[in-house]
Amino acid sequence: MENNAPGVVFVPEDKVKIALALDEIGVYEIEVGIYSRATEGRDYILEIMEKKKNSNISLWARLRKDDVLEACRQKPDILHIGVPVSYAQIYSKLNKNKQWILKNLAECMEIADNFHVPVVLGFEDCSRADLGFMIKLIACAEKLGVSKIRLSDTVGIFTPERAGKFVKDVKSYSNIPIETHEHNDLGLAVANSIEMANAGAEYIDCTLYGLGERAGNCDMYEFVNAAELKYDTGIDKKNISKVYKLLENILKPKYSDYLR
Amino acid sequence: MLKIIDATLCALNGDKINKADVLRLIELMKNISVTHLQITPRIYDILEGELPKDVVYYMDLDISTYIAKDYAIDNNIQYYFVPKQKNNDMEIPVFQINSIKEPYVIDKGWDIIKVIGLDDMLIGGVDNAFAFFSRLFPIKKILICPENTYSCATAIAITFLKRKGLGAISTFWGIGNKAATEQILMAFHITDRYLPNRNFKEFIELKALVEKMSDVEIPPFAPIVGEKIFHVESGIHVAGILKKSSNYELYPPEIVGNERKIVLGKHTGKTAVAEKIKELDSREYTDEEIETILNIVKRVSIAKGYGISDDEFLKILNEVWL
Numbered sequence: 175m176e177n178n179a180p181g182v183v184f185v186p187e188d189k190v191k192i193a194l195a196l197d198e199i200g201v202y203e204i205e206v207g208i209y210s211r212a213t214e215g216r217d218y219i220l221e222i223m224e225k226k227k228n229s230n231i232s233l234w235a236r237l238r239k240d241d242v243l244e245a246c247r248q249k250p251d252i253l254h255i256g257v258p259v260s261y262a263q264i265y266s267k268l269n270k271n272k273q274w275i276l277k278n279l280a281e282c283m284e285i286a287d288n289f290h291v292p293v294v295l296g297f298e299d300c301s302r303a304d305l306g307f308m309i310k311l312i313a314c315a316e317k318l319g320v321s322k323i324r325l326s327d328t329v330g331i332f333t334p335e336r337a338g339k340f341v342k343d344v345k346s347y348s349n350i351p352i353e354t355h356e357h358n359d360l361g362l363a364v365a366n367s368i369e370m371a372n373a374g375a376e377y378i379d380c381t382l383y384g385l386g387e388r389a390g391n392c393d394m395y396e397f398v399n400a401a402e403l404k405y406d407t408g409i410d411k412k413n414i415s416k417v418y419k420l421l422e423n424i425l426k427p428k429y430s431d432y433l434r
Numbered sequence: 435m436l437k438i439i440d441a442t443l444c445a446l447n448g449d450k451i452n453k454a455d456v457l458r459l460i461e462l463m464k465n466i467s468v469t470h471l472q473i474t475p476r477i478y479d480i481l482e483g484e485l486p487k488d489v490v491y492y493m494d495l496d497i498s499t500y501i502a503k504d505y506a507i508d509n510n511i512q513y514y515f516v517p518k519q520k521n522n523d524m525e526i527p528v529f530q531i532n533s534i535k536e537p538y539v540i541d542k543g544w545d546i547i548k549v550i551g552l553d554d555m556l557i558g559g560v561d562n563a564f565a566f567f568s569r570l571f572p573i574k575k576i577l578i579c580p581e582n583t584y585s586c587a588t589a590i591a592i593t594f595l596k597r598k599g600l601g602a603i604s605t606f607w608g609i610g611n612k613a614a615t616e617q618i619l620m621a622f623h624i625t626d627r628y629l630p631n632r633n634f635k636e637f638i639e640l641k642a643l644v645e646k647m648s649d650v651e652i653p654p655f656a657p658i659v660g661e662k663i664f665h666v667e668s669g670i671h672v673a674g675i676l677k678k679s680s681n682y683e684l685y686p687p688e689i690v691g692n693e694r695k696i697v698l699g700k701h702t703g704k705t706a707v708a709e710k711i712k713e714l715d716s717r718e719y720t721d722e723e724i725e726t727i728l729n730i731v732k733r734v735s736i737a738k739g740y741g742i743s744d745d746e747f748l749k750i751l752n753e754v755w756l
Contacts, residue, residue, distance in 0.1 A: 180665040180666060180667035181665065181697055181740055183699055183700045183735055183739050185739060214736075262680060263681065266677060267674040328682070329682065333593070334592075334593055336625075360592075360617055360621045361614055361657040364584070364585040365585070365589030368556060368557060368586070369556065369559065369560060372559040372560075373559075387666070387671060389657040389660060393585070396584075397585075399584060404558060424739075426739045426740040427740060430653070431654050432653070
């Protein structure tokens, strides 16, 4: 719901409608956005938390103490903290270093721990990052009580074989559950996600209509349509179509702009 | 060399095809280094038998056309795809395999075969898929034409080519439920440095031409060729891209004839607003004014449920300036 597809605006009322529809069809976790006092406030988060029946509700935060503190105050079921792991993201984008990442991670985790909010650590740009640093981060994260690692293929450079091998490599060092986050820049998001599941990833990020930056993410309908040949996702794809129908009235100027 | 056989011309079944457009499409394919093309008797007729040079042609024949021998034999056509048989060196037998779970037996005596389908090839895992081929037929003698029932056709083609399969058959934007030629090309360009000094600006004209020759409208967020895939709104992404585009872009938009555009909306940050002001307005704004403008942009965007156009942004700037 906050996956940065340019031009797409979900107002709080839309978010409540979409979240409750996803809750109804059995989606394990719904990431409802980044907490922002200035734009949307907290009412919609509270409403979703109050009315949902099945799903876990998560918020996303940057690796910053203030952001994590504000997000934890909303008491989500899960907090995603985005951690840049590639040289491009750490040095070129943030102008920081690996030490800064480790220090901030420890500080942010302390805050989340105080609020008893389970944390998923999102490795941003993992597909262009050094495996050694990520293994070190995972060891550190496990000690700090992180519940899952999300592998974000931020620029969509993975191919199925590389994606699967990457999950196997991570799994060979740690038993921490793995979540995938694929981008569709090369049209491979669904196949990469399937191969990552085959390699042992337990959680697969999807978005409705594949909405997301650039060419988007792994489309929920397409993923379930493929994955159900082998896996029980717990979601009936006919029900996903119903949620897509709901979105047709929300996406502007017209929903068909977002088909791929 | 990567063997991609483009079959876009075979997927254009409507009545919107004329000789000039077919010739232009072939020219553009050559320009993006795709020199193996699959055609049909109908396309051959539209071209009146005048096949442009420097292209390897594969004529795709259905059963009835093949049995009736209702097609041209032309020295400029190197191969004919024919149903499960072979009567001369130019013919390549075609097999339909929809699921790799089903038992298939193919005579290992053929020198080259074409396999259509393979819809579920990657669902059970890449290694499992190639174990299937090792039982079926050597991949260095297979041309595959994967189908996109499970949104994996491009991935199947790429994986097959990376494992040194003989070749893959695809169409522009995957029309006709196939793998997408431009996605395969770019995947190899990026991950294997295939044609490293090449740009693919012709994708834009190819896209327009394919849309003109078919009833297909390629959506704005289609991988590689979507008009809006380099639009960027989120504050985090704009700031990252302005520092260095490769922070958030897999390749520069110019390579595929596109351009980056900052769009303003609910997710916009101060950096994006400042950049947009530079683009559209010669006046200087203070940090405080930029903050005010940002708040208005977010408010207006949320109220209208969509991004802010350049005209709307200029109106906001004029209000703040007054």
